[in-house]
Amino acid sequence: MLPDKVTVLEGPGCPVCVTSTVELDQAVRLATQGVAVCTFGDMMRVPGTELTLDQARSQGAPVHTVLSAADAVELARRSPGQEVVFFAVGFETTAPGTAAVLVDDPPDNFSVLCSHKLIPPAVEYLLDMPGTELDGLLAPGHVSTVIGAKAYVDLVRRHQVPVVVGGFEPLDVLYALVLLVRQMADGEAKVENAYPRAVAWEGNGQAQELMRRAFHVCDASWRGIGEIPASGLSLRTELSQWDAAMKYEIQGEQGQEVAPGCRCADVLVARAVPADCPLFGVGCTPLSPVGPCMVGAEGACAVWYRHGERPVV
Amino acid sequence: MSVGEQRIGPMHGAGGEVMGRLLADHVLPKFALRSAGAVDLDALDDGATLALPEGEMVVTTDAHVVKPLFFPGGDIGRLAACGMVNDLAVMGARPVACTLAMVIEEGFSIRDLDRLLTSCAQVLEETGTALVAGDTKVMGRGELDGVVLSTTGIGVARRVIRDSGVRPGDELLVTGPIGDHGMALVAARDDFHLQSDLLSDVAPLWSLLAEVLEETHVTAMKDPTRGGLAAALNEMARKSGVGLEIDGPSIPLRPQVTALADLLGLDPLQSACEGRAVLAVRQEDVEKALALLHGHPSGREAAVIGRATEHKPGRVVLCTEVGGRRLLDMPLGDPLPRIC
Numbered sequence: 001m002l003p004d005k006v007t008v009l010e011g012p013g014c015p016v017c018v019t020s021t022v023e024l025d026q027a028v029r030l031a032t033q034g035v036a037v038c039t040f041g042d043m044m045r046v047p048g049t050e051l052t053l054d055q056a057r058s059q060g061a062p063v064h065t066v067l068s069a070a071d072a073v074e075l076a077r078r079s080p081g082q083e084v085v086f087f088a089v090g091f092e093t094t095a096p097g098t099a100a101v102l103v104d105d106p107p108d109n110f111s112v113l114c115s116h117k118l119i120p121p122a123v124e125y126l127l128d129m130p131g132t133e134l135d136g137l138l139a140p141g142h143v144s145t146v147i148g149a150k151a152y153v154d155l156v157r158r159h160q161v162p163v164v165v166g167g168f169e170p171l172d173v174l175y176a177l178v179l180l181v182r183q184m185a186d187g188e189a190k191v192e193n194a195y196p197r198a199v200a201w202e203g204n205g206q207a208q209e210l211m212r213r214a215f216h217v218c219d220a221s222w223r224g225i226g227e228i229p230a231s232g233l234s235l236r237t238e239l240s241q242w243d244a245a246m247k248y249e250i251q252g253e254q255g256q257e258v259a260p261g262c263r264c265a266d267v268l269v270a271r272a273v274p275a276d277c278p279l280f281g282v283g284c285t286p287l288s289p290v291g292p293c294m295v296g297a298e299g300a301c302a303v304w305y306r307h308g309e310r311p312v313v
Numbered sequence: 314m315s316v317g318e319q320r321i322g323p324m325h326g327a328g329g330e331v332m333g334r335l336l337a338d339h340v341l342p343k344f345a346l347r348s349a350g351a352v353d354l355d356a357l358d359d360g361a362t363l364a365l366p367e368g369e370m371v372v373t374t375d376a377h378v379v380k381p382l383f384f385p386g387g388d389i390g391r392l393a394a395c396g397m398v399n400d401l402a403v404m405g406a407r408p409v410a411c412t413l414a415m416v417i418e419e420g421f422s423i424r425d426l427d428r429l430l431t432s433c434a435q436v437l438e439e440t441g442t443a444l445v446a447g448d449t450k451v452m453g454r455g456e457l458d459g460v461v462l463s464t465t466g467i468g469v470a471r472r473v474i475r476d477s478g479v480r481p482g483d484e485l486l487v488t489g490p491i492g493d494h495g496m497a498l499v500a501a502r503d504d505f506h507l508q509s510d511l512l513s514d515v516a517p518l519w520s521l522l523a524e525v526l527e528e529t530h531v532t533a534m535k536d537p538t539r540g541g542l543a544a545a546l547n548e549m550a551r552k553s554g555v556g557l558e559i560d561g562p563s564i565p566l567r568p569q570v571t572a573l574a575d576l577l578g579l580d581p582l583q584s585a586c587e588g589r590a591v592l593a594v595r596q597e598d599v600e601k602a603l604a605l606l607h608g609h610p611s612g613r614e615a616a617v618i619g620r621a622t623e624h625k626p627g628r629v630v631l632c633t634e635v636g637g638r639r640l641l642d643m644p645l646g647d648p649l650p651r652i653c
């Protein structure tokens with residue numbers, strides 16, 4: 001339905017899809033050792049090296065689906081003898097919820113395996129990749145409710161690329177695209193907010209404050225992309241008693257985040273289409289995905305795979 | 314849990330005097346229709362016999378598990394009866410007789426058993442389905458979650474309707490709002506801390522469909538249970554070898570269903586229905602079919618949602634409110650709440 005001149009590509013994937021396999025393996029290992037692992041529903045079927053959390057549960061491991069970190073704390077309070085780990089995934093949208101329970105003196109048998117990630121550093125990393133030619137960025141609405149539209153100002157200055165914060169309903173997306181195309185046509189590069197009913201320029205100050213109190217910024221591994229500097233969150237030292245990485249002495253082991261051949265990073269920045277990837281449909285399918293673009297149902301590779309071609313309906 | 318409340322014990326499933334009394338006091342009297350042939354339920358023989366009317370005999374079987382057992386708008390007893398009746402109905406068959414096997418957890422409240430059997434019996438009576446055979450087993454505490462009900466239904470069809478009979482040009486209808494049952498269950502689950510006035514749509518379909526089958530040319534039918542409308546349409550498209558073009562905005566959805574789905578990141582089109590059918594009818598009959606559905610108390614919100622084409626055989630294309638087109642996929646498995 002878009003004019004031929006406009007191509008929309010998806011960004012660094014959904015928060016679940018980009019969760020590092022190393023961290024996912026750690027969560028699976030904790031669960032198989034008898035620690036109750038709580039996480040969001042869409043994390044359950046993401047493949048680790050050997051098992052998904054769903055499969056670990058079928059083998060008898062105590063894995064629970066929760067809607068928030070608070071639900072995991074509630075489980076820990078209800079079962080004092082049971083160690084409970086909240087496998088915290090997601091971007092700035094879900095991080096404040098994890099922060100809120102961490103600064104509220106959770107019980108001793110509760111801890112957080114922190115895999116939260118940050119959007120602006122990842123976008124910046126992709127823009128810096130050689131050969132990236134994006135004309136504009138449609139910035140994520142939910143993340144922006146927390147970090148505010150102002151969070152993209154530096155990025156716009158450095159890369160001279162238009163950024164429009166968009167919502168999720170069809171008309172929200174179309175409106176954001178109109179604003180982007182207008183900026184391009186006018187040769188402008190600025191931050192605009194096409195989702196003002198949810199996103200404020202400054203964002204949600206309370207949520208930002210909670211995140212500051214609970215986390216510090218660290219380097220993070222992204223599935224299919226690799227290590228991105230200053231793109232993750234880990235628990236502040238004074239909260240380390242609730243840091244599952246400390247509690248269970250989880251080593252920062254080196255895993256392989258980018259499988260040989262996987263071209264997800266190129267797909268994300270429009271340097272390749274899914275069919276260009278040597279793994280597409282061969283070593284990488286929706287039931288046995290390798291990179292993030294095949295993990296989620298809306299991932300570019302998963303969509304291409306289901307359509308059997310470039311999606312044209 | 315009240316002390317002294319009557320509960321199921323191992324002896325209730327042991328086939329002896331205790332089980333006999335459970336059946337005589339709590340099961341048999343609830344079912345008004347207990348005969349469909351020479352040997353009936355009251356005979357408590359090893360089997361029952363059926364004297365079936367003219368037509369093709371249709372058989373269906375289902376094991377029913379649901380959490381919670383009592384949910385807004387129904388319970389597992391009503392679900393077990395409706396699931397069976399509806400599978401027969403969408404095959405074009407009038408339900409005639411059924412069997413009911415109960416596997417009950419030791420310690421299950423007999424008052425709760427009374428409640429769910431009463432619900433089951435009401436549906437069977439309403440649809441004229443005789444309960445002709447049954448079985449009762451008890452498993453130890455913790456060996457299953459409450460109760461599992463298994464029903465086998467036998468019906469007779471004058472003209473059998475398949476889910477594979479859709480032809481290009483046929484119009485597609487749904488008999489009411491989509492996804493109520495699945496979302497009502499989600500809302501009723503303790504772990505989500507949600508409140509809603511949404512009720513399950515669990516209801517028998519036969520009386521709603523009987524007249525439409527009589528008066529119009531229905532080419533295919535299916536009840537969108539597990540996997541919801543998305544699974545039902547995909548199955549119909551694949552088996553019929555046609556493409557289905559669905560007009561998104563015309564799919565009836567209750568605001569509570571849309572809101573719950575948005576909140577939890579679920580797709581309402583993958584949410585189960587237990588009292589709805591998808592019908593394909595010949596184009597010239599669509600107005601008549603719709604009018605007949607609208608004239609029935611449980612079909613007032615029926616709607617035409619799309620049509621079959623030769624384009625993209627085996628696929629379901631959803632046309633969105635802004636004029637976009639996307640494939641409506643077969644769900645992979647049970648939908649899980651998502652954050653993205």
